[in-house]
Amino acid sequence: MLTLLEGELVEKRKWMKEDELMEMTAISESTPGPIAINLATYLGYSRGGFLGAILTTLGVVLPPFAIMFVISLFFQNLLEYQAIQYAFIGVKCGVVFLLCKVSITLIIHNKKDWLSLLLLIGVTAAMVVFTILAINFSAIYFILIGAVLGLLIYGLLPFKKEQKK
DSSP, rough: OOOHHHIIIIIOSSSOHHHHHHHHHHHHSSSSOOOHHHHHHHHHHHHHHHHHHHHHHHHHHHHHHHHHHHHHHHHHHHSSSSHHHHHHHHHHHHHHHHHHHHHHHHHHHSOOOOOHHHHHHHHHHHHHHHHHHTTOOOOOHHHHHHHHHHHHHHHHSSOOOOOOO
16 A cells, blocks of 8 residues: 555655655554555645545545445355456465555665664564464554554663754
8 A cells, every 4th residue: 555655645646755755654553544545645735735535535435435335236146257266365475565666665665773673673574473473463463563562762772862953
């Protein structure tokens, strides 16, 4: 989703800058709900106030809802077709590619310090090990562990703060 949003909002329409999208991504990820809805609400509010927020949120929510509703009416019948099953396998491969692309984009554009790199390597290694060993460990725990480590490390170790000009 982030790849699509970046292409549409930053590159094509130029409604946001890259750094603004990264900041909103971080905020949207920390609030409940899907990132596309949170980002659309923010963008609508920043462009058109309260009414803009409502309209952009509806514009993001209603089309997928209608499509999923129609698909749900026929879903069990569709799964009987081998071509549909193969299509779902292809979709899974596409999702993996998009996740990798977003991860690389976030790594490139975010500030890099030793804590960020350490957390990235640690979480990646843990996810690979858990996947190989088929251990069920929710991504929410990775997020919580990262938050606690960040608070502990940045709270306990003296870091130079940037001086405001």
